[in-house]
Amino acid sequence: MKVTDxxxxxxxxxxxxxxxxxxxxxxxxxxxxxxxxFNRSQLNEFIKGKRNLNADLAILLEKTLGIDAExxxxxxxxxxxxxxxxxxxxxxxxxxxxxxxxxxxxxxYSFLKKEKILQGDPIxxxxxxxxxxxxxxxxxxANMRTQPSFSRFRKSTKLKIDPVNIIGWSKLVEHLAxxxxxxxxxxxxxxxxxxxxKIVLKENNxxxxxxxxxxxxxxxxxxxxxxxxxxxxxxxxxxxxxxxAIGMSLRHKRLxxxxxxxxxxxxxxxxxxxxxxxxxxxxLDPQNEDEEYKNSVEEKEADKFAEQYLISDIEWQGYLEKxxxxxxxxxxxxxxSAKIGIHxxxxxxxxxxxxxxxxxxxxxxxRLL
Numbered sequence: 575m576k577v578t579d580x581x582x583x584x585x586x587x588x589x590x591x592x593x594x595x596x597x598x599x600x601x602x603x604x605x606x607x608x609x610x611x612f613n614r615s616q617l618n619e620f621i622k623g624k625r626n627l628n629a630d631l632a633i634l635l636e637k638t639l640g641i642d643a644e645x646x647x648x649x650x651x652x653x654x655x656x657x658x659x660x661x662x663x664x665x666x667x668x669x670x671x672x673x674x675x676x677x678x679x680x681x682x683y684s685f686l687k688k689e690k691i692l693q694g695d696p697i698x699x700x701x702x703x704x705x706x707x708x709x710x711x712x713x714x715x716a717n718m719r720t721q722p723s724f725s726r727f728r729k730s731t732k733l734k735i736d737p738v739n740i741i742g743w744s745k746l747v748e749h750l751a752x753x754x755x756x757x758x759x760x761x762x763x764x765x766x767x768x769x770x771x772k773i774v775l776k777e778n779n780x781x782x783x784x785x786x787x788x789x790x791x792x793x794x795x796x797x798x799x800x801x802x803x804x805x806x807x808x809x810x811x812x813x814x815x816x817x818x819a820i821g822m823s824l825r826h827k828r829l830x831x832x833x834x835x836x837x838x839x840x841x842x843x844x845x846x847x848x849x850x851x852x853x854x855x856x857x858l859d860p861q862n863e864d865e866e867y868k869n870s871v872e873e874k875e876a877d878k879f880a881e882q883y884l885i886s887d888i889e890w891q892g893y894l895e896k897x898x899x900x901x902x903x904x905x906x907x908x909x910x911s912a913k914i915g916i917h918x919x920x921x922x923x924x925x926x927x928x929x930x931x932x933x934x935x936x937x938x939x940x941r942l943l
Contacts, residue, residue: 581663585656587623588649595639610634626650670696677703677712682742685802691746706742706749723854726867734862736804743805744856747821751795751814759793759817761848767792768840768883775833776917778943782824785836794843795819806862809835811842812854818843825859828940830923834880841879846872885924889914893921901925902934 596606607617611634619625627650632643674696677683681703686692691706692699709715718724718741727737767788774784786796795814801807801823808831810821820839824832835857842855855876860868867873885893897906902925904918911918919940926932 581659582656583660585653585660586649587653588627588646589621589623589625591649592635593621595641599639606638609638626654667697670700673700673712677715680712680715680738681707682739682746682802685739685742685805686746688802689746689800706745708745708749723856726864727856734804734806735858736802739802739805740807740856740858743799743801743807743823744810744821744854747797747799747810748812748814748819748854750797750799751812751819751821754790754795754797754814754819756790756795756817757793761844763792764844767794768837771836772884772915775829775920776915778829778917778939781829781832781942789820793817794840797821798824801825806859808857808859809839810854810856811839811847813847813851818847824942827942828919828923829917829942830919830940832942833884833917833920834923837880837883838876840883841876842872845875845879881924884920885914885916890924893925901929902931902936904937907938 593603596603603617603621604614607614610617610631612620616625620627620631627646629643629647632646632650635641635646636643674683683692686703686706687694691702693702704710704712707715707718709718719737724737724741724744727735727740770788771785774781774788782798786798789796795817797819799821805823806825807823808825809823812819812821820836820843822832822835822839826832838857839855846855847853855872857863857873857876881887881890893910894901897903897910900906902922907918907922907925911921914921918938922936922938923940
């Protein structure tokens with residue numbers, strides 16, 4: 575930003591500068607008015623900014639005070655420009671306040687404010703909102719809700735879902751992904767990447783940062799962003815400036831949930847996004863997901879992708895055949911997960927999900943470390 579682009583809080587009239595000069599030189603306004611041939615009231619009007627400076631007065635000030643006439647003319651010019659800038663800024667601020675009042679119920683305003691994306695300055699907040707939602711005019715927000723990936727939330731009747739907050743979370747993740755720089759993406763890396771991710775999950779040490787860096791090396795952006803209220807979102811997958819990207823809310827902060835959501839979104843990337851860089855997939859908690867979306871071909875393929883890469887059908891059947899009589903025993907889970915190279919919490923999560931049994935206590939650590 576140039577210095578000339580800055581808007582002062584107040585504009586300094588040359589009369590204020592003259593008053594400072596008279597006070598510094600201990601010259602009374604009455605005596606100075608006589609010296610320059612002004613009435614006392616005329617000089618007072620100038621000092622209070624009610625009368626502007628002209629060339630004649632600038633020359634008088636030069637002769638009496640020894641300060642160049644050009645200085646006084648420049649001071650008047652700067653005052654006029656600053657006054658105009660302040661008026662324009664005030665108009666811009668009023669317009670921004672009106673715009674915010676118009677769109678507050680159409681965007682995730684409280685969520686973005688809580689995340690300190692919006693700082694409280696209406697002018698800056700309007701700019702931030704337009705950048706996040708990728709709109710030039712706020713009328714475009716209405717069209718955004720009709721996009722296929724967002725329209726299903728608009729139609730939702732579930733009380734725990736706020737479509738505005740879901741869209742806001744999604745757009746913020748996409749915005750944050752735009753600042754990330756990763757390697758070039760090669761879809762042929764699929765098997766090797768899944769193998770390396772499973773190693774990281776098994777070790778479960780500084781997992782989030784390690785996974786984020788690993789995906790970056792393979793050309794996939796990963797953003798972690800907490801959710802807002804009534805936003806039961808687990809993950810999102812989309813294209814971001816030439817690279818596939820994933821956003822995760824980490825709602826449960828559990829290793830098994832993290833692993834399945836991550837592999838599910840990777841399923842969308844390798845199964846769907848590589849063929850279409852215009853679509854996005856937003857995945858909610860299954861209990862809050864519409865049946866139509868949950869049972870779509872894409873969702874079933876992403877689920878199958880996650881299941882197969884985390885625990886293959888052969889591995890799963892092998893576990894059931896050997897430990898089916900007591901599948902939730904910690905010793906059985908730990909022994910078999912070590913054999914297939916996966917963290918025991920991931921295997922236990924699969925067992926609990928398949929058998930719908932979640933109440934049995936366990937010593938297996940589910941925490942993301």
